[in-house]
Amino acid sequence: MVEKTKPATLGDVARLAGVSIATASKALNGRAQVRESTREKVMRSAEALSFVPNPLARGLLSGTTGTVGLLTSDLEGRFSIPIMMGAEDAFGAGSTSVFLCDARGDAIREQHQVRALLSRHVDGLIVVGARPDPRPSLAGDINVPVVYAYAPSEDPDDSSVTSDNVQGGRLAAEHLLSTGRRSIGIVTGDRGYGAAHDRLAGALTALHDAGVEPVQDALFGSWSEGWGRGAARVLLEARPDLDGLICGSDQIARGAMDALRELGREIPDDVAVIGHDNWEVLAMNARPPLSTIDMNLQELGRRAAGMLFDAIGGSPTHGVEKLPCRLMVRGSTTPTS
Amino acid sequence: MVEKTKPATLGDVARLAGVSIATASKALNGRAQVRESTREKVMRSAEALSFVPNPLARGLLSGTTGTVGLLTSDLEGRFSIPIMMGAEDAFGAGSTSVFLCDARGDAIREQHQVRALLSRHVDGLIVVGARPDPRPSLAGDINVPVVYAYAPSEDPDDSSVTSDNVQGGRLAAEHLLSTGRRSIGIVTGDRGYGAAHDRLAGALTALHDAGVEPVQDALFGSWSEGWGRGAARVLLEARPDLDGLICGSDQIARGAMDALRELGREIPDDVAVIGHDNWEVLAMNARPPLSTIDMNLQELGRRAAGMLFDAIGGSPTHGVEKLPCRLMVRGSTTPTS
DNA sequence: TTGTATGCGTTATCAG
DNA sequence: CTGATAACGCATACAA
Numbered sequence: 001m002v003e004k005t006k007p008a009t010l011g012d013v014a015r016l017a018g019v020s021i022a023t024a025s026k027a028l029n030g031r032a033q034v035r036e037s038t039r040e041k042v043m044r045s046a047e048a049l050s051f052v053p054n055p056l057a058r059g060l061l062s063g064t065t066g067t068v069g070l071l072t073s074d075l076e077g078r079f080s081i082p083i084m085m086g087a088e089d090a091f092g093a094g095s096t097s098v099f100l101c102d103a104r105g106d107a108i109r110e111q112h113q114v115r116a117l118l119s120r121h122v123d124g125l126i127v128v129g130a131r132p133d134p135r136p137s138l139a140g141d142i143n144v145p146v147v148y149a150y151a152p153s154e155d156p157d158d159s160s161v162t163s164d165n166v167q168g169g170r171l172a173a174e175h176l177l178s179t180g181r182r183s184i185g186i187v188t189g190d191r192g193y194g195a196a197h198d199r200l201a202g203a204l205t206a207l208h209d210a211g212v213e214p215v216q217d218a219l220f221g222s223w224s225e226g227w228g229r230g231a232a233r234v235l236l237e238a239r240p241d242l243d244g245l246i247c248g249s250d251q252i253a254r255g256a257m258d259a260l261r262e263l264g265r266e267i268p269d270d271v272a273v274i275g276h277d278n279w280e281v282l283a284m285n286a287r288p289p290l291s292t293i294d295m296n297l298q299e300l301g302r303r304a305a306g307m308l309f310d311a312i313g314g315s316p317t318h319g320v321e322k323l324p325c326r327l328m329v330r331g332s333t334t335p336t337s
Numbered sequence: 338m339v340e341k342t343k344p345a346t347l348g349d350v351a352r353l354a355g356v357s358i359a360t361a362s363k364a365l366n367g368r369a370q371v372r373e374s375t376r377e378k379v380m381r382s383a384e385a386l387s388f389v390p391n392p393l394a395r396g397l398l399s400g401t402t403g404t405v406g407l408l409t410s411d412l413e414g415r416f417s418i419p420i421m422m423g424a425e426d427a428f429g430a431g432s433t434s435v436f437l438c439d440a441r442g443d444a445i446r447e448q449h450q451v452r453a454l455l456s457r458h459v460d461g462l463i464v465v466g467a468r469p470d471p472r473p474s475l476a477g478d479i480n481v482p483v484v485y486a487y488a489p490s491e492d493p494d495d496s497s498v499t500s501d502n503v504q505g506g507r508l509a510a511e512h513l514l515s516t517g518r519r520s521i522g523i524v525t526g527d528r529g530y531g532a533a534h535d536r537l538a539g540a541l542t543a544l545h546d547a548g549v550e551p552v553q554d555a556l557f558g559s560w561s562e563g564w565g566r567g568a569a570r571v572l573l574e575a576r577p578d579l580d581g582l583i584c585g586s587d588q589i590a591r592g593a594m595d596a597l598r599e600l601g602r603e604i605p606d607d608v609a610v611i612g613h614d615n616w617e618v619l620a621m622n623a624r625p626p627l628s629t630i631d632m633n634l635q636e637l638g639r640r641a642a643g644m645l646f647d648a649i650g651g652s653p654t655h656g657v658e659k660l661p662c663r664l665m666v667r668g669s670t671t672p673t674s
Numbered sequence: 675t676t677g678t679a680t681g682c683g684t685t686a687t688c689a690g
Numbered sequence: 691c692t693g694a695t696a697a698c699g700c701a702t703a704c705a706a
Contacts, residue, residue, distance in 0.1 A: 009683060020693045025685060033691060052456040056402065057683035060393045060698045070437065075422045078618075085412045088439050092450070097457055100407065100437035102425050113429070119389045120434055225622035251622065258595075281415075282618070285562035285588065287595075346699060357677045362701055372675060394699035397682045 086301025169202025228255025288331025423638025506539025565592025
């Protein structure tokens, strides 16, 4: 049987130290009006009883709980996880705890979760989207700060942070250009995703700035290996001189690499391939390992936490902050990297 | 600007209903000693003010908070996520909220998180491991129920739930046998993982029961595509008659399939391949889609939540409960599935 | 059937 | 410098 060790209360500490509850409270909270010797006595007692202030009682009084809600619209989504990790990390370093909720992509469910969170008197809310397109702002009856991560809010007055897909696309193109490629194709994913267009725009800008045009119009499809395979075949048939391929995701890149290899092309000697996302299980196991664009999602989560923290502290930000991506150079773009 | 709508208190409800606080409390909590007409009056007032009882105040009285801690030893790990989803789902359906903590595989950090959780007076704790090998029990000064998920506790008196890897291995072998394969090879992952040995044991049992022996001793290596490729080549060279391959993970299976195809083998006609984990992004995008063993991780999370719930209710379980795996049949073992 | 009083653990305000 | 005391919002034993 487990010992039912009731946690010590402030009263216990005060009694052990031989002072009043009020004095004990002041001593532990670093209030000025208390003699140094008394403070130490109290500190020692607290230590001896391994006293921890009850956050419920504290919250009841102060109105703040030291908790925040982390509301993901889709936990399955591969992108939510690193963001959550970053946020949890940033908060855990301080002393705020994180309530996890998964709305499973359902707006009704989301409303329900928000209500539950608010009823627990969270000090703030981070809403993590499954895809980087703008999403509706949470309805107005929320009286705590909210930060939208990955999927920005449609309301420009809200506080959002997301990945800079334009810059990411530019990064990819510039890297291929820097390795001397000039016959560059672009295969990306679902036309319905803003990210697909943003990454493309960034790539096109970079190519244009270098006086290069893509071998043909970018191919839209889906975010899958299968599409990557098919698109690569089509592209190579039309343009056998292809020497560089920008893919809208690592999955697409994996598929494209398989197809290219089967068509007798060496990577990266004949064709350099770059992906997007740095999904490690895919990128690291590719042959050769896949160069790609990393969105720094964990950092994004940390940033969201920071913004929420500031907002709770009374300094909210407004609008969408875009975090830059980072180039990961591996074997698919540079020989014997 | 957001309206600072202070949430209504029980006092507000009582005043609006024209009764005392005590009566309002009884009415809302379904206590018997209150006239029906009064109860309805109170209910309506509560509705009108959209009153929600303050969980802090309630927790201060009752000692329970309606919260649990979800402590993952490694959020990166692909296996933690579905388990968390299941647990969050099961709790969210009721009215308990989940505190998320990530120990990042660090024991010190874990202790720290446990302390933080306990100081918040969680009613219970779920500890999710990164790999299915037994892990040390949390030190004894915990006065709330704990359930270990995926990685069981070393202490048989603790309450644990994990995946039945032996049964999973058996399932894989039985499936290959059922498709008529008789020259079966086995490639698995890191020798240091109990799961590798358990899955192997299950497969060997099934083969033995069918009067079949594997073409050669199982190959241990790592849980990667690269190892899958290498092992498949070695195996095929030694036993060109291979017609079935059991892989310890989907990553290994993906690698093996690539190698087999490059050596001119058709899948599944020449060689049937089965994996383990049902890691969808890998399994569904394989050519052909990969048959595999699903560990029902989400169900495992739900079960952990259920066990914790029971333990909190005073009916703890002891020992390790093993949840059966499920066979996912796809194209890599059956033509035109 | 209803209301009054008390306490949960803390912090803040005021007197001593 | 220290100590009573009143909140915070709610639930319960007890009195009316």
